[in-house]
Amino acid sequence: MSRFQRVAVLGSTGSIGESTLDVIARHPERLAVFALSAHSRIERLAEQAAASGAPVVVVPDTAARERFRAAWPAGRPLPEIRVGAQALADTAADAACDTVMAAIVGAAGLPAALAAARAGKRVLLANKEALVAAGALFMRAVREHGAELLPIDSEHNAIFQCLPRGERAGAPSEPARGVRRLLLTASGGPFRRHDPLDLHDVTPEQACAHPNWSMGRKISVDSATMLNKGLEVIEAHWLFAMPPERIDVLIHPQSVVHSMVEYEDGSVLAQLGQPDMRTPISYGLGFPERLDSGVGPLDLARWGKLEFETPDMQRFPCLQLAFDALRAGQAACVALNAANEVAVEAFLSGRLRYTWIPRVITAALEWQQRQSSVTLDSLADVLALDAATRAYAGNLGLA
């Protein structure tokens, strides 16, 4: 698709959103911003809209609309300001938009990402929590509405690049032919070598100090606990129709090999590059062509050696919990994700110890198993279980 694309960037003020705008600005001949959205940093949203010429912005409420107006440079025509969650989903499905970058953090991004899939858009999916919470529903929407789904998470983007040529950017119903295993790499985060007993007093600043990637705070904590890799195993399961026993995780502290695909004949294909999200973002925006992303060359001689090791599930209980949830089914995945969001938020605001994050998730998974079985056939079903899990986790007295 080398035609001109008008892009809605949902979550434009975040880490992925900023990188997306950087890439779009490099290619005015083929990319333009259609819409931007933000939840809290409204003044930054106004700067982004002024710089990119976005005709539409979406803010959460009327107070944010007033803040946007107050921040807008005098004398310039205001963009159309849409308000609320429904407006966000409608914007993702807007006929004037070709491509949607789903870069909101958490299950809050699910309704708009799903709306984009149902409208048959090119969907660039960074928001992994949407797939964790509603994998079956989301992939069905992609299939039924002919959406073009391109993974932006660096590991999944790497796998997509290493799959056999001819794999469509959509929703496969079975694993790609000839593929034996997917190998997801993980940096191991800032506490890879720490004594687990020392983690009791970890601060949000320490947990967010990722050795290789600069990211939003929630995903940084998820990387430290390795729940992020667990979410990515679930994400890979849905994106590539791959059973859990054929998805392996490998610690690779340098974050140079972004992931790998192993074939039946023993071949292993890897995608390498600098740890800069503009590479997978440009891949998604340019697909099937390659765009200049602003990322420089990879100097392998400078690295000298690349290391790999098996993750220690004792040290990273959250990774095991995610595998357990994937095997247990969709309801467990909703509970895993919602409980983690509550726990991470509580940790980041100083209400929960770092070491309690896996305990909150474990309690929520046990709670979910005690419930009578639920159907998760609709967005409303998923959101109801997500809300019930948050209420349970929030009432634990831990969070």
Ligand code: NAD
């Ligand atoms: P971030 O915290 O930097 O940004 C989040 C964005 O979402 C912001 O624009 C914020 O305004 C918006 N937002 C937050 N809560 C919202 C709500 N309730 N409703 C509407 N909008 C809301 O996060 P990030 O690091 O850019 O990550 C975004 C997503 O991409 C996450 O799902 C993350 O897992 C995924 N991802 C990020 C990276 C990375 O390098 N940062 C890599 C891979 C995947």
Ligand code: MG
């Ligand atoms: Mg990732």
